Amino acid sequence: MNVVSSIKEMRGISDELRSSGKRIGFVPTMGALHEGHLSLVDNARRDSDVVVVSIFVNPTQFGRGEDFEKYPRELEKDKRKAEFRGVDYIFVPPDREMYPEEPLTFVEVEKVSQILEGEFRPGHFKGVATVVAKLLHIVNPHVAVFGQKDAQQAFIIREMAKDLNFDVAIIVAPILRETDGLAMSSRNIYLSPVQRKEATVLYRCLKLAESMLKNGDTNLVEVRAAMIKLVNRESTCKLDYVSFVDPINFEKIEDGGLHTEILALIAARFGETRLIDNLQMKVGKKPG
Amino acid sequence: MNVVSSIKEMRGISDELRSSGKRIGFVPTMGALHEGHLSLVDNARRDSDVVVVSIFVNPTQFGRGEDFEKYPRELEKDKRKAEFRGVDYIFVPPDREMYPEEPLTFVEVEKVSQILEGEFRPGHFKGVATVVAKLLHIVNPHVAVFGQKDAQQAFIIREMAKDLNFDVAIIVAPILRETDGLAMSSRNIYLSPVQRKEATVLYRCLKLAESMLKNGDTNLVEVRAAMIKLVNRESTCKLDYVSFVDPINFEKIEDGGLHTEILALIAARFGETRLIDNLQMKVGKKPG
Numbered sequence: 349m350n351v352v353s354s355i356k357e358m359r360g361i362s363d364e365l366r367s368s369g370k371r372i373g374f375v376p377t378m379g380a381l382h383e384g385h386l387s388l389v390d391n392a393r394r395d396s397d398v399v400v401v402s403i404f405v406n407p408t409q410f411g412r413g414e415d416f417e418k419y420p421r422e423l424e425k426d427k428r429k430a431e432f433r434g435v436d437y438i439f440v441p442p443d444r445e446m447y448p449e450e451p452l453t454f455v456e457v458e459k460v461s462q463i464l465e466g467e468f469r470p471g472h473f474k475g476v477a478t479v480v481a482k483l484l485h486i487v488n489p490h491v492a493v494f495g496q497k498d499a500q501q502a503f504i505i506r507e508m509a510k511d512l513n514f515d516v517a518i519i520v521a522p523i524l525r526e527t528d529g530l531a532m533s534s535r536n537i538y539l540s541p542v543q544r545k546e547a548t549v550l551y552r553c554l555k556l557a558e559s560m561l562k563n564g565d566t567n568l569v570e571v572r573a574a575m576i577k578l579v580n581r582e583s584t585c586k587l588d589y590v591s592f593v594d595p596i597n598f599e600k601i602e603d604g605g606l607h608t609e610i611l612a613l614i615a616a617r618f619g620e621t622r623l624i625d626n627l628q629m630k631v632g633k634k635p636g
Numbered sequence: 637m638n639v640v641s642s643i644k645e646m647r648g649i650s651d652e653l654r655s656s657g658k659r660i661g662f663v664p665t666m667g668a669l670h671e672g673h674l675s676l677v678d679n680a681r682r683d684s685d686v687v688v689v690s691i692f693v694n695p696t697q698f699g700r701g702e703d704f705e706k707y708p709r710e711l712e713k714d715k716r717k718a719e720f721r722g723v724d725y726i727f728v729p730p731d732r733e734m735y736p737e738e739p740l741t742f743v744e745v746e747k748v749s750q751i752l753e754g755e756f757r758p759g760h761f762k763g764v765a766t767v768v769a770k771l772l773h774i775v776n777p778h779v780a781v782f783g784q785k786d787a788q789q790a791f792i793i794r795e796m797a798k799d800l801n802f803d804v805a806i807i808v809a810p811i812l813r814e815t816d817g818l819a820m821s822s823r824n825i826y827l828s829p830v831q832r833k834e835a836t837v838l839y840r841c842l843k844l845a846e847s848m849l850k851n852g853d854t855n856l857v858e859v860r861a862a863m864i865k866l867v868n869r870e871s872t873c874k875l876d877y878v879s880f881v882d883p884i885n886f887e888k889i890e891d892g893g894l895h896t897e898i899l900a901l902i903a904a905r906f907g908e909t910r911l912i913d914n915l916q917m918k919v920g921k922k923p924g
Contacts, residue, residue, distance in 0.1 A: 361801060367655065396780040452748065453765070453799035457741045477741070478800070485801040511741035512766070515647060 349431040352439045355486050357445075361437060362400075362488045374489030376480060380420035384524040386433045388493045391521040393434065393578050395491045402439040402483055404446060409475030415620075415625040439487065439579050445480065455481045457504045460598045462471040464613060465624065468588050476501055477508050484514055493519045497610060499626045503598045504516050507528055515549075522627075525551065531625045543618040546583035550614050552591075553578045554627035557612045564634030566604035568592050575589070579616065587616035588622070595628055596634035607631055637719040640727045642776050643734075645832050649725060649789045650688075650776045661685040662804075664700045664768060667691035668708035668822035672812040674721045678811040681722065683779045690727040690771055692734060697763030725777065731742075732831050734770065745792045745799070748886045752901060755786050755911065764789055765796050766875075772802055783808045785819050787899060787914045791886045810883030811913075813839065819913045826909040834871035837913055838902050841866045842915035845900045852922030854892035856880050867904065876903035876910070882888055883916055895919055 352358045371620055373392030377385050381425075385401075392399045404427055409418035417634060423440065430438050431624035444483075454474050461473035483491065494502040502520040507519050524532045541548055553575040560571050572590050592601040595611040604610060613626040640646045653660055661680030665673050673689075681688045691714055691781065698704035703820040705825050748754075749761035772780065782790045811860040812820045817830075817839035817855050827835055841863040848859050860878050867875060867890050880889040892898060901914040 355801065359788055367657075369655075451799045453743065453745045453796045455741065455743050455800070458739055482799075484802045488803065508741045511739045511770075512743070513643065513770045515773055515776065 349427070349435055350437050351427065352437050353442065355580055356502055358400075358437075358439050358486050358534050359488070361391070362486075365398055366488065371399050371491070372487065372489040374398065374483075374487045374492040374522055375397045375401045376483050376492065377401060377403055378405045378419065378512070379426050380422055380537070381426045381429045382524075382534060382536075383531045384495055384497060384532035386429065386625050387524050388495055388521050389430070389433050389435055390527065391519055392491060392493045394410060395517070395519070396489075398435040399434070399435045400439055400487050400489065401435045402441070402487065404441055404479070404483070406453070406475060406479040407443070408448070408478060409472050411469050411471060414469070415535075415538075420537060421470075422548065437443045441486070446479070451478070455505050455508060455606075459505065460500065460504055463500075463598075464591055464593075465615065466588060468576060468615065473501065473504050477504060479506055481508065481512075481514075483508075484516055489516055491517045491519060493521055495523065496626070497523045497533065498624070500598065503526075519598075520573070527553075531623075535621055535623060538621040539618055540626060543621065547618055547623060549582045549585070550616060550623060550625040552582075554614060554625060555628075558627060558629040561604060561610060561629050562632040564632045566634075568601065570619045575612075575614070579614075583616075583618070585616040585618045588617065590614050604631055637715070637723055638725045640725050640729065643729055644729050646688075646725075646729070646774050650774075653686055658686050659770065659773065659779070660777040662688045662780040663689045664771050664780065664782075665689060665691055666707065666713050666814065667694045668710055668716045668821065668825070669714045669811075670820045670822060670824075672783055672785060672820035674767075675812050676720050676783055676809050677718070677723055681808055682820045683805070683807070684777075686728055687722070688725045688777065689723045690729070690775065690776050692727075692729055693770070694763060694768070695735070695769040696766060697740070697760050698847075699757050699759060699792060703822070703823075703826075708825060712799065722838075729774070734738065735765070737852045739766070742766045743793050743796060743800070748788070748792055748795065751788075751888065752877060752879055752881075753903065756903065759791050761789065765792060768793055769796065769800070772797075772804055777804055779807060781809055783823065784808050784914070785812065785900060786912070798911040799802050801807075803871070803916055813855050817831045817843075819911075821911060823909055823911060827906060831873075831909065835906055836872060837867050837870045838904060838911060838913040839872070839915075840870075840911060842900055842902060842917075846915060848918040849854045849892060849898060849921040852920045854919055854922075856889065856892045858894070861915040863900075863902070867902075871904075871906070873906045876905065878902050892902065 373396030375388045455477040456474045506518045528548045611628045615624045661684030663676045743765040745763045794806045816836045899916045903912045
């Protein structure tokens with residue numbers, strides 16, 4: 349595995365790979381790699397000859413008071429994990445190359461960037477869309493893979509790629525979960541043992557919503573109330589939101605009965621650790 | 637010369653040219669080609685094997701009440717001119733492919749997009765930066781050429797390409813002028829014979845500023861006053877602005893004495909026709 353630590357070198361490698369007819373698969377990450385990321389690598393490989401993983405903790409997508417400073421950085425571990433998973437190139441651009449000066453240019457996907465995560469993390473998706481645009485220009489992949497864990501981010505990147513005619517296929521790969529259901533996340537390591545246990549409630553409340561909707565309980569006010577009740581009964585976390593959107597256009601859904609597929613999303617803070625999760629579910633008919 | 641009228645076809649041609657080792661030069665235009673555009677073609681050719689000219693009157697860069705509807709469209713003439721000048725591909729994407737639905741994604745270069753043209757044409761540069769990003773993704777050129785006539789636009793595109801790591805060289809080519817000094821522009825054809833004659837005052841007042849600054853008259857309040865006086869004496873146009881910026885960072889200059897090079901910019905309306913012009917000038921020392 350090659351470690352690439354300059355933009356220029358990455359471009360050169362990418363140009364060479366392309367002109368020798370190789371397909372490039374790309375997985376952009378912020379490091380602290382876990383099995384979820386590595387499953388994205390597997391997805392990237394399925395459709396390409398060479399897999400590039402970038403590790404860059406992007407300052408512009410963190411808000412004030414967020415965890416940019418303490419975000420886990422474990423490059424040596426990451427390299428070993430990536431190498432073991434068969435990654436071909438790990439791209440670790442230095443901050444001073446990514447942002448040599450105060451950047452003036454931003455990419456923004458309007459509307460959808462303002463809701464849910466965007467409401468609780470103002471400017472977050474502007475930072476995300478911009479850094480992904482930069483990385484796509486540098487790595488120039490045929491395929492880029494994002495995780496469904498960050499469902500809204502994945503939607504926004506797809507929208508950006510389509511609207512701006514990026515010549516890349518965007519693949520969104522399923523969430524990987526711990527055996528007790530907790531969605532894998534680099535932030536899970538922040539959790540205390542008690543919080544770690546409590547955090548499983550997020551997935552259980554998504555599953556509760558799934559079972560209610562499958563049974564034709566399409567009143568989302570009631571579904572949300574049941575989810576919130578469960579979360580509050582079984583944890584001390586603070587909910588940021590429980591929300592339902594149309595997975596096609598990410599618009600908020602009020603009436604579950606008008607849809608056949610719903611994406612339920614949840615965000616909660618366990619102490620200082622903010623976790624998100626989501627689950628796409630089918631809407632059934634009420635029996636009888 | 638080949639006329640390319642779909643995004644997919646353009647991408648295919650571009651991929652093929654690249655994989656056969658050809659360098660692609662690109663000149664994005666809104667058509668109504670004049671000698672100024674054709675000089676950009678010459679510039680593009682200098683550094684590439686194949687020249688692509690796009691013709692797309694981009695709706696998102698026109699404000700309400702601007703001249704989008706009546707902007708000159710003369711595709712057949714344009715084709716002949718381009719072919720005669722040796723253009724290899726003319727890319728004419730249909731509106732429905734460029735904007736198949738209400739776009740949500742925008743590229744914006746902050747700060748510099750708000751002043752001068754941005755102040756008089758709100759949203760203009762957001763539309764420009766976004767459509768240029770799209771076209772660069774579709775045509776995927778090695779070199780793209782813009783005209784200095786639209787100095788602020790050229791600066792913004794350069795900034796965007798740098799900030800977002802576009803893998804393209806941006807060339808800015810000098811203004812071409814009619815023999816009486818009027819900067820070539822597709823909008824000149826709107827002018828009545830009287831307006832056409834009066835419009836030469838724009839260049840003359842830029843030359844007046846140049847001569848004042850060369851002589852060490854660095855009080856820009858006085859320079860501006862002299863320019864405005866000349867314009868008002870010799871035309872009936874309405875000035876939008878007369879402004880001085882640092883060509884390096886496009887920041888407004890108050891004190892001419894602190895600079896060695898100044899870019900003077902002017903915008904004025906002759907009836908309903910809005911013209912812009914600019915000239916970069918050296919600052920001299922006051923004699924004696």
